[in-house]
Amino acid sequence: MKNWKKIAWSIFAIGLVSAAVILYFATKKPATAEDSEPVAKFSTTEFIEKLNANQAAVTATYMDKNIAVTGNVMEVNKNQCSLVLDAGNNAIITCTFDSAVFAKHAATFEKGKPASIKGIYFGCDGFEKNDFNDMMDLLPQQKSAMMKTCSVNK
Amino acid sequence: MKKMKKLLFLSIAILSITTAIAQKKLYSTTTGTTTFDAGTGVENISATNKSTTSVFDAVSGQMQFKIMNKGFEFWSQLMQDHFNENYMESEKYPKTMFSGNITDIKKVNFSKDGTYPVTVKGTLDMHGVKKEIQTTGSFKINGDQVIGTSSFIVALADYNIEIPGVVKEKLAKTVKINVTCNYSLLKQ
Numbered sequence: 001m002k003n004w005k006k007i008a009w010s011i012f013a014i015g016l017v018s019a020a021v022i023l024y025f026a027t028k029k030p031a032t033a034e035d036s037e038p039v040a041k042f043s044t045t046e047f048i049e050k051l052n053a054n055q056a057a058v059t060a061t062y063m064d065k066n067i068a069v070t071g072n073v074m075e076v077n078k079n080q081c082s083l084v085l086d087a088g089n090n091a092i093i094t095c096t097f098d099s100a101v102f103a104k105h106a107a108t109f110e111k112g113k114p115a116s117i118k119g120i121y122f123g124c125d126g127f128e129k130n131d132f133n134d135m136m137d138l139l140p141q142q143k144s145a146m147m148k149t150c151s152v153n154k
Numbered sequence: 155m156k157k158m159k160k161l162l163f164l165s166i167a168i169l170s171i172t173t174a175i176a177q178k179k180l181y182s183t184t185t186g187t188t189t190f191d192a193g194t195g196v197e198n199i200s201a202t203n204k205s206t207t208s209v210f211d212a213v214s215g216q217m218q219f220k221i222m223n224k225g226f227e228f229w230s231q232l233m234q235d236h237f238n239e240n241y242m243e244s245e246k247y248p249k250t251m252f253s254g255n256i257t258d259i260k261k262v263n264f265s266k267d268g269t270y271p272v273t274v275k276g277t278l279d280m281h282g283v284k285k286e287i288q289t290t291g292s293f294k295i296n297g298d299q300v301i302g303t304s305s306f307i308v309a310l311a312d313y314n315i316e317i318p319g320v321v322k323e324k325l326a327k328t329v330k331i332n333v334t335c336n337y338s339l340l341k342q
Contacts, residue, residue, distance in 0.1 A: 030231040064224070075185070079336060080204055082185040094184050096225075122224040126184065126207065135172060136265035144184050146205045148225055 013050055016056070031064045032043040032149035033118045034101055041153070044071025044087035048143060049113070051124050058124070068153040069093055069145075073152045076109045078102075083117065091143040095119050095150040116154075119147025173303070179212040179264075179339070186335035188221055192310075197326045199233060201226040208335050210302070217260030217274060219252040241315050242281055251279040252287075262293050265340055269294045274304060281313045291333075300337040305330065 042050070047069050051058050074092060075084035081102035083092065085093040095117045097105075109115060126144030182186040186206030204224040210217040223244040227267040238244040254276010256262075260272040275288045291304030309328050310317060317325050 025231065025232055028231045030228060030234050074295055077185050077336065082204055084184065092184065094205050096185070111271045123222045125220060125222055125249065127182070127209065142184075144205075144207065146222060146225060148205070150228060 026063055030065075030149070031120065032080045032098065032101075032151075033120055034098070034149065034151040036066050038066045038068035038118045038153060040065075041068040041070070044069050044085045044091075044093050045089075047093065048079040048089070048091040051143065051145060055124060059110070062121045063123070065121060066118055067121050067147070068116060069095075069147070070114060070116040070153075073111050073113055073115050074109060078106065078107075083115065085115065085117065087143075087145070090141060091119075091145075093145045093147065095147045101149075101151050108152065109121060116152065117147070117150050118153040119150035121145065123148050168305050178214070181212060181337035182209040182340050183207070183335045183337050186219075187331065188331065188333050190216055190226075190329050190331045192326050192329040194324055199325060201228045203227070203238065206333065206335060207312070208302075208333075208337070209266065209340075210256065211339070212259065212262070212264055214300060215256035217252075217254055217256055217276065219250075221250045223250060225246055226272055234261045240318075243308075247281050249279075250281075253279070254287075262295070264295055264300065267295050267297065278308065280308075281315055283313045285312055296338070300339075302335045303333065307331070 011131045047058075047067070069085060071085040071087055071093065073083055074086040075082075077083070080096070081099050082094060085095060087093050096119075124143060124145045127142045173250055184207050185204060186208050188203045188206045189200065191200045202226075203221055205222060205225045207220040209219065223242045224238060226234070226237060228237065242250075254274055257273045257275050259272065262272065270293045272291055272293060274287065276286070276289045277284050287306065287308070289303060289304055289306035294301040294303070307328050307330050311327065317327070
């Protein structure tokens with residue numbers, strides 16, 4: 001009888017732990033740049049130069065990682081909670097924020113002024129000949145690196 | 155005589171290029187918002203991408219969109235991982251593209267404030283499958299501000315996105331997609 005009780009309690013305990021683990025992973029929020037420290041810091045031009053030199057290597061090293069970039073603010077889009085940083089040579093870095101994080105820092109973002117932003121890097125694209133070939137006769141070719149869940153890097 | 159011919163040819167070439175440029179008026183954005191809702195009511199399965207790249211020509215109506223799939227943000231890490239690894243296969247198909255035309259662009263008066271309904275027709279290239287779609291949308295003109303919005307539904311099966319049996323109750327067979335872009339006139 002005692003053995004049965006032990007087995008029942010063990011099954012219950014294993015079930016409880018499994019449920020807790022499943023619940024944890026199912027409800028775990030995605031990592032944001034706000035809650036972590038960047039693994040690398042660059043100027044915006046430096047980061048674009050790295051991408052121009054070897055995009056595959058940058059993807060392998062920094063994809064889905066928190067990185068920080070510093071450059072001049074080109075656009076502040078309050079409605080979309082995003083910033084566009086100038087990276088020189090027809091290149092930009094697009095930084096998108098959670099609305100609450102953006103609201104916290106919005107007053108410090110000024111067009112033409114420098115900003116240091118950390119965010120999760122998720123790719124580099126922009127207006128490129130291969131994708132926008134029908135309209136490229138007038139559209140300036142523009143490389144755009146993208147970061148999400150951004151915050152100000154202090 | 156030869157010189158005259160050359161000069162005439164050059165003038166025609168310059169005139170053609172100038173006319174082609176004058177006939178285009180491009181609006182663009184790199185920070186458009188695309189959201190989708192794929193829930194059935196059992197669980198919230200929705201995501202937002204705030205880095206939608208888009209351009210359209212206010213003269214011809216030509217329009218293009220590009221979305222990096224990895225830019226979609228979910229409320230749950232697990233959902234985000236499943237979306238990128240199992241459903242969209244973002245490593246293999248990193249972008250979703252749309253290329254088409256606003257068929258009734260002439261109805262939009264970009265110099266007069268107001269909301270103008272439009273029809274968009276073109277090819278949606280998603281998960282390695284290209285499919286013709288048609289949808290309605292609108293342009294809201296407010297001074298220099300041009301906001302384009304559209305909402306449409308796609309069937310996951312049309313784009314070879316398989317739903318595993320275990321999540322069939324939670325994940326809808328059709329997905330509602332909303333796009334909002336705040337365009338700026340491209341200085342030429």
